[in-house]
Amino acid sequence: xxxxxxxxxxxxxxxxxxxxxxxxxxxxxxxxxxxxxxxxxxxxxxxxxxxxxxxxxxxxxxxxxxxxxxxxxxxxxxxxxxxxxxxxxxxxxxxxxxxxxxxxxxxxxxxxxxxxxxxxxxxxxxxxxxxxxxxxxxxxxxxxxxxxxxxxxxxxxxxxxxxxxxxxxxxxxxxxxxxxxxxxxxxxxxxxxxxxxxxxxxxxxxxxxxxxxxxxxxxxxxxxxxxxxxxxxxxxxxxxxxxxxxxxxxxxxxxxxxxxxxxxxxxxxxxxxxxxxxxxxxxxxxxxxxxxxxxxxxxxxxxxxxxxxxxxxxxxxxxxxxxxxxxxxxxxxxxxxxxxxxxxxxxxxxxxxxxxxxxxxxxxxxxxxxxxxxxxxxxxxxxxxxxxxxxxxxxxxxxxxxxxxxxxxxxxxxxxxxxxxxxxxxxxxxxxxxxxxxxxxxxxxxxxxxxxxxxxxxxxxxxxxxxxxxxxxxxxxxxxxxxxxxxxxxxxxxxxxxxxxxxxxxxxxxxxxx
Amino acid sequence: xxxxxxxxxxxxxxxxxxxxxxxxxxxxxxxxxxxxxxxxxxxxxxxxxxxxxxxxxxxxxxxxxxxxxxxxxxxxxxxxxxxxxxxxxxxxxxxxxxxxxxxxxxxxxxxxxxxxxxxxxxxxxxxxxxxxxxxxxxxxxxxxxxxxxxxxxxxxxxxxxxxxxxxxxxxxxxxxxxxxxxxxxxxxxxxxxxxxxxxxxxxxxxxxxxxxxxxxxxxxxxxxxxxxxxxxxxxxxxxxxxxxxxxxxxxxxxxxxxxxxxxxxxxxxxxxxxxxxxxxxxxxxxxxxxxxxxxxxxxxxxxxxxxxxxxxxxxxxxxxxxxxxxxxxxxxxxxxxxxxxxxxxxxxxxxxxxxx
Numbered sequence: 001x002x003x004x005x006x007x008x009x010x011x012x013x014x015x016x017x018x019x020x021x022x023x024x025x026x027x028x029x030x031x032x033x034x035x036x037x038x039x040x041x042x043x044x045x046x047x048x049x050x051x052x053x054x055x056x057x058x059x060x061x062x063x064x065x066x067x068x069x070x071x072x073x074x075x076x077x078x079x080x081x082x083x084x085x086x087x088x089x090x091x092x093x094x095x096x097x098x099x100x101x102x103x104x105x106x107x108x109x110x111x112x113x114x115x116x117x118x119x120x121x122x123x124x125x126x127x128x129x130x131x132x133x134x135x136x137x138x139x140x141x142x143x144x145x146x147x148x149x150x151x152x153x154x155x156x157x158x159x160x161x162x163x164x165x166x167x168x169x170x171x172x173x174x175x176x177x178x179x180x181x182x183x184x185x186x187x188x189x190x191x192x193x194x195x196x197x198x199x200x201x202x203x204x205x206x207x208x209x210x211x212x213x214x215x216x217x218x219x220x221x222x223x224x225x226x227x228x229x230x231x232x233x234x235x236x237x238x239x240x241x242x243x244x245x246x247x248x249x250x251x252x253x254x255x256x257x258x259x260x261x262x263x264x265x266x267x268x269x270x271x272x273x274x275x276x277x278x279x280x281x282x283x284x285x286x287x288x289x290x291x292x293x294x295x296x297x298x299x300x301x302x303x304x305x306x307x308x309x310x311x312x313x314x315x316x317x318x319x320x321x322x323x324x325x326x327x328x329x330x331x332x333x334x335x336x337x338x339x340x341x342x343x344x345x346x347x348x349x350x351x352x353x354x355x356x357x358x359x360x361x362x363x364x365x366x367x368x369x370x371x372x373x374x375x376x377x378x379x380x381x382x383x384x385x386x387x388x389x390x391x392x393x394x395x396x397x398x399x400x401x402x403x404x405x406x407x408x409x410x411x412x413x414x415x416x417x418x419x420x421x422x423x424x425x426x427x428x429x430x431x432x433x434x435x436x437x438x439x440x441x442x443x444x445x446x447x448x449x450x451x452x453x454x455x456x457x458x459x460x461x462x463x464x465x466x467x468x469x470x471x472x473x474x475x476x477x478x479x480x481x482x483x484x485x486x487x488x489x490x491x492x493x494x495x496x497x498x499x500x501x502x503x504x505x506x507x508x509x510x511x512x513x514x
Numbered sequence: 515x516x517x518x519x520x521x522x523x524x525x526x527x528x529x530x531x532x533x534x535x536x537x538x539x540x541x542x543x544x545x546x547x548x549x550x551x552x553x554x555x556x557x558x559x560x561x562x563x564x565x566x567x568x569x570x571x572x573x574x575x576x577x578x579x580x581x582x583x584x585x586x587x588x589x590x591x592x593x594x595x596x597x598x599x600x601x602x603x604x605x606x607x608x609x610x611x612x613x614x615x616x617x618x619x620x621x622x623x624x625x626x627x628x629x630x631x632x633x634x635x636x637x638x639x640x641x642x643x644x645x646x647x648x649x650x651x652x653x654x655x656x657x658x659x660x661x662x663x664x665x666x667x668x669x670x671x672x673x674x675x676x677x678x679x680x681x682x683x684x685x686x687x688x689x690x691x692x693x694x695x696x697x698x699x700x701x702x703x704x705x706x707x708x709x710x711x712x713x714x715x716x717x718x719x720x721x722x723x724x725x726x727x728x729x730x731x732x733x734x735x736x737x738x739x740x741x742x743x744x745x746x747x748x749x750x751x752x753x754x755x756x757x758x759x760x761x762x763x764x765x766x767x768x769x770x771x772x773x774x775x776x777x778x779x780x781x782x783x784x785x786x787x788x789x790x791x792x793x794x795x796x797x798x799x800x801x802x803x804x805x806x807x808x809x810x811x812x813x814x815x816x817x818x819x820x821x822x823x824x825x826x827x828x829x830x831x832x833x834x835x836x837x838x839x840x841x842x843x844x845x846x847x848x849x850x851x852x853x854x855x856x857x858x859x860x861x862x863x864x865x866x867x868x869x870x
Contacts, residue, residue, distance in 0.1 A: 025711070057833050096835045132820070
């Protein structure tokens, strides 16, 4: 497969690019497949507007919406405008919005119809002609996953997957497969058409400032590295809790479940950020190499031991924020006998020199006590305590808590003397809050990620071997659960999750309250 | 939350600092969701008559605000210090418990007799371990000099100076002591970004070597911004900067020829008396092959006009919202926390280009 030029390497040689906050993106046409869907309306279009507002879109930029519904260009422009006005993080500047919409086109069609791609090719050529130069092309697949391989192959068949004078990239939304076999098959079909450097597999968690800050926190501060290993760290706990149910996503969620929805992608990415070795330089190849090493070092659970390292649950009726809420099986669109897990917890071990013997506890679930995503690193207790613990809350192991949402920041739990005549100790927190320390409003994750696609930087995207390594960890668990006669354990909505999750904990460890 | 306010006259820096700590502590005790913001100290030295104007400019800067503003209001005849402290928050803490930053404003009225010891007045008032930015929007260079040891950065506007030659010289002198954030440099930032983008493709990059002429049109008061843009091109592209000659050609205020590795580059700075918008009006870059790219200010972003060697022309709009003067000041405050390695070489080149 001929390699399309990418923007990353040559940009560094542009003497005018030095000192710019963001490398310039080459002139591009972005094609969104699934352009009338929820993701496009709520996230992609507002992100594009905000990039335009900040002057971060390429100097020549066209947007082509592709979807099954019939409509004219003008009708789609109106839909774009409504979506931007409704969901942009800031009120649109009318001039910028008008100029952005002026470069929007729409093509209706079935994703498996050759006619659609013929029209698309004609339109892309026409836009190149209008611009007076060959524009880079970025195809954003924001459709149901079943269409990903069809669209990719059709792009290949119609000669739209590569061009000589400008880059061609494809962005693939999650989920990337629903099993190891599917992920491998999808990789095979995608990579038969595109080179890996052209493929941008989105995990929007990686676009979050706080997730990126984990790397800065670890690798820009010398104080953590000496402690960041099995000698000092007792265990790591990663939580992604939601208080909401499944909303209107029963069709997707009942097939996916918590393990596929959150753990296979987002939470394993967070684990990698905690456990990876420092990359030599911060570029796509080095960062992703280090993450893959972590994933490959994780012990893949054996089928007969899945019950020891994985727990699943499903929410029943309960109370949240003072209101009664229904159980999962009573949600609209969910089969009354569904065995889909809405909660999953794992105990994983990273078998390498740094982490051998340190359990990584992961849990994700819906309808839990509150919305919270955090990573907690618990250090081993001090070997000897000279102070009396009488009349005190006692000395607890130090904990480093990195909160991804809702209150982005880092806190460290330390022991401190309680004022008074006795040497009594209690835990106190030292806190860093993003919102009170930085001036700027963080861009939405999709703004960062689309911007990276436009400049051709894949650092924050998942590589083919990475996604397969993620699935390799989850696959035995999924198979064991599917084969099991036991249904998921029911937990009360608004609670901490199923009681059985404590089964995963090693002696002396505990789940942090959600 | 209502603003917490303290004031006294006469007073001392120690008493002001004590009051500040007390007010912050009271707000935090009242609700644990209020926490002191720790982003940036901005020390602003301003004549009393212009306090309102300085505050209005800061309000217009939007989200990019210092966590602690130390406003030194100067009244030459004042003998005693007057202090006022205001602790305020933009929002109320929510049920979700997100911390809300408190913004602190310390206002100190002082007189000529205080100038010799200015740093000893301000030192107790700056939040420690937080970067400190100095800003004297109406001159008062002596105050900046006095306060420089307390700060890491200074906010200046070379274009606001009536004599831009002196402004560039002062910016260079100040750069020896502090990191300089120059609003005259930040205004053309989108122009620099777009010129960089225009030559970002490998096929276009070779044309950087072939640039034969640059014409920069600007508001007549913004020669400094135009010189900084020309200086940026010269420093990035290795053109040897030599002084421009003033008054050559119709409407031109300065022009000259610079030596690049391959050829001469004609540089023209054109002040437009009729221009009302601050900053640059247009930039035209021409190559030896006859290709030209002109960027002009327009609604909804910069308007680009490209002419190809065979005469074809193309026009398009480059998307980007105007930041306005308030947004540029906010950007200046934000830039105090960053470092742009290209400003100083551009400034040095701009000084070398300064018309004879």
